[in-house]
Amino acid sequence: MRISALGQVLALGVTGAALxxxxxxxxxxxxxxAPAATPAELAAxxxxxxxxxxEALATIYKAKxxxxxxxxxxxxxxxxxxxxxxxxxxxxxxxxxxxTNATGKDTFMKMAQASxxxxxGIKQYREVLVFKDKKTLQQFIDKGWEFGGSASxxxxxxxxxGTADTTEVKTGAIAVYPMTDTGLAAxxxxxxxxxxxxxxxxxxx
Numbered sequence: 001m002r003i004s005a006l007g008q009v010l011a012l013g014v015t016g017a018a019l020x021x022x023x024x025x026x027x028x029x030x031x032x033x034a035p036a037a038t039p040a041e042l043a044a045x046x047x048x049x050x051x052x053x054x055e056a057l058a059t060i061y062k063a064k065x066x067x068x069x070x071x072x073x074x075x076x077x078x079x080x081x082x083x084x085x086x087x088x089x090x091x092x093x094x095x096x097x098x099x100t101n102a103t104g105k106d107t108f109m110k111m112a113q114a115s116x117x118x119x120x121g122i123k124q125y126r127e128v129l130v131f132k133d134k135k136t137l138q139q140f141i142d143k144g145w146e147f148g149g150s151a152s153x154x155x156x157x158x159x160x161x162g163t164a165d166t167t168e169v170k171t172g173a174i175a176v177y178p179m180t181d182t183g184l185a186a187x188x189x190x191x192x193x194x195x196x197x198x199x200x201x202x203x204x205x
Contacts, residue, residue, distance in 0.1 A: 037200065046201055049097050049108060052126075053079035060128050060177050067177065071130055075137040076100045078129035080111045080195070094125070095198065098141055102134070107141050108201035112194055128177040136173035144196035147176075 037045070056079045060067050071077045080096030093112040100107070131137040139145070 042201060042203075046106075046108060049079075049095060049201075050106065052081050053097055053099070056081070056126055056128050056179070059179060064177070067128075067130065070175070072101075074101065075131045075134040076102075077131065078109070078140075079127070080109075080129070081126040082111070083124040083126070095201075098129075098131075098137070100137060100141075108198045109141075109195050110198050113192060124180050126179050128179075130175040130177070132173045132175070140174070140195065141197065144194065146194040147192065 057071075057077075076099050078096060078098040080094055082094035093110065095108070095110050097106045097108050099105070131140065
């Protein structure tokens, strides 16, 4: 009986040591958390997003000159992209900024695919949003936003296959101008995307 009890104790000791070894191995294999971006890196990301926005606006103004006046009369505008940024590391989403006309302030935000939404991993997608009123603009910035419904743009790039006007997606107080890397997009839905503040890029600007 004593030998049997001793064997059980030894067995338990070996099992415990094995478990501890497994835990230690798992901890050693766990990826280290990504280091926080430096102020210089954050500034570079913000500059890159502003450049993207300038390019997106230039594309829209060339294709639809009336949008320039629409933006000037509105509360502000937003530019978002799912491609072309040096700091993107993959995944279904993108980033951008919202510009408030009254203050000249840029608020940096993230964009992601909502349920049943646009597959950012397939499409090289970029868009310009025009905010018609201050209340909607502020809600978009402060609380985030998710597009629902099935509104879609039906014109091809440059109006081929439709009229250039139909590349604007009507979503109430926000007009969405979708595009790809080749110009205004065809058949892109305004539904299935959500947006929220990028806390990291909005700190210490």
